[in-house]
Amino acid sequence: MNLAGVCLIEALVPLVLPMLIKFVLDAITNHDMKAVWKVSFLFAGVTAILCLLLPVFSYMFGKAVKKVMADLRLRLFEHVGKLPMGYFENTHSGESMSRMTNDLGVVEQAFNGSIRSLIAMIMTGGYAAVFMFLLDWRFALAMILLGFFITYVNTRFARPIRRISTDIQALTGKQLEMLTESIAGTQVIRMFQMSNRLLRRYMSSNDQMTALSVKRSAKNASLSSANYGLMWINNGGVFIAGSIMMINGYMTLGTMLSLILLLAEVTNLFRMLGSLWVDMQASLAGAARVFELLDSEEEPSRYACPADPVDYDPSNGIMELCNGTFGYAEEERSLDAIQFNVHQGQVVALVGPSGGGKSTLLKLLLGFYPLRQGEIRLQGKGMAEYTLSEFRDRIAYVPQESYLFDGTIAENIRYGRMDATIEEVEAAARAAHAHPFIMEQPDGYETRVGDRGARLSGGQKQRIAIARAILKDAPVLLLDEATASLDAESELAVHQGLQRLMAGRTTIAVAHRLSTIRHADVICVIDQGKIAEQGTHDQLLALGGVYKSLHDIQARNQGAGLGEGA
C-alpha cells in the first residue's frame, strides 16, 4: 500500500509540467487569460497536494522496508542457528557473514531504490503513453515502437552485467573470509610471518574485484552512450515530424510541446527499464545468495528412526551405540559398525591414533550428525524417540577448546543452567577448581572474559567450561580432552576439576593422554574407523596391540620430555 502510494505520486509529479504546457500554451495562443489562470490554479493545487503526500508516503514506505529487512535479518540469524553441523564444517564463516551483511545490504538497496524507481517509472511512462495517445495516436504509436527498440538494446547489456555482479558478490564474500581469518588467526599470522603472503592473496582478490568493477563500469558506459545516441535520434524525429504536422495544421504548438515532454517520460521509461533492469541484476545476485542461505536445509528437530531398530535390553546400560556406521561423504566410511555400551557411573575412554575417528564418534554421540546405519540409545530410548534438544539436554559436554562468550564469568558458567542461582554457580566453580582464580579477578564472578575469553588463560577457560558442565548436571558427560598443553599447576587444577566432574557420572571421554584414562572402566581403541580393541588398561597392555604401542610411544616421549598426545 505504501509502496503503491509513493509510486503513484512519484509517477504523477513528472507529468504535471507536460500537461501544464499544453493547456497554458493553447490558452495563450487563443488569448484566453481566464483559461490561463484556471489552469495555473489547478496545477498549483495538484502540485501542492502531491508535495504534501509524497513525504508522508515516502516515510511510510521507508518504515515498511526497514521492517521487512529487520524481519529478514532475524530470519537469517535464526536460520543460521538451526543449520546442521555439516554446514559449519564445510562453509567458511566469512562466507555466511558476507551473505548476512553485504548481500542483505544489496537487497535493501533494491527495495529502497531500484524496485521503487522501476514501479514509479512504469507508472509515469504508462500515464504519459496514454496522454500521448489521447493527444495524437499516430505520433504516440511511432514513438512507442522506437521505445521498444531502446528497451531491447538496454536489456542486451543486462545479462553480462548480472554475471559480473554475481562474481563481485562472491568475491566480496571471499574478502570477508580473508578478513575474518586475518583477525582470528592474528597470532599465528604474526609468528609465522604470514602477513605478506596473506596481503598478496588479498591484493590479488582486490585486483580481481577492481577489474570486475571496471568491467561493469565499461559495460554501463557503453550502454549510456548507446542510450544517448538513441535519445537524439528520438528527439530529432519528434522535432522534424512535429514541425511538419504543426505547419500543416495537424496539431497545435501546445500539443507538440506537450508531446515532446511526454515523450521524454516514455523514452525515459524505456531507457531506464533497461538500466534499472541492469541494476536489479546486481540486487538479484545478492538476493539469490541471501535466499540460498535461507533455503539451506536446517537441522531436523529429530533424526529419523533407523531401518533396523534395536530391541531395548536394560542390561545394555545408560548409553549404547549399536552397529554405528557413518561417513562424511557418500562413498566414505569414517566409522564402521561401532558397538559399545556405557553403564551407569562408568567412565569409557576413546583412544586411538590421530584420524582414527574419535572426534567423529563424539560428534555422533552429541547428535551433530545422523548415523548412516545403526542406532544410539540413551536411557533406554532410541535417539529418534527424542527431539535433538531433549537428547542434548541429557548430555553435558566439555569440548577440547572451551568456548567462552563475551560476558561475565558468572554468565559463562550459567549457560550450563540458565536458572541457576549465584550460589549454585559458585558451587560449580568450586567443584571445578575455578573459584580461587575467579576471586583473584578484578570483579570476581562479574569480571568480563573478553572476546572468546581472551582475558583468561587456557587452563582457566577449561575450568570455566567444566564448571558449566557441572552446573548442567546431565545424566551423561561427554568430554573431549584438551590437547593444548597446560603448565603443571594448571593441568593439575583442570585434572582435579575433571575428576570432580566425572565422579558418580557416566562419562565418555576422548583421551589424548593415556595417563589420564588409566583408571577408565572401559577403554575403546578406535583405529581406522573401527573399534580395534576394547578392555581395561591392564587387559589392553597385556593384549600387546594398538593400545600397547600407543602407550609405549607416549611413555618414551614422556621419558624424553617431549610431551604427550595420542
Ligand SMILES: Nc1ncnc2c1ncn2[C@@H]1O[C@H](COP(=O)(O)OP(=O)(O)OP(=O)(O)O)[C@@H](O)[C@H]1O
Ligand atoms: N568435517 C569433516 N568432513 C570430512 N571429513 C572429516 C571431517 N572431520 C573429520 N574428517 C575425517 O574423518 C576421519 C576421522 O577424523 P576424526 O577427527 O574423527 O579423528 P580423531 O581420531 O579425532 O583424530 P585426532 O586424534 O587427530 O583428533 C579423518 O580421516 C578426517 O580427515
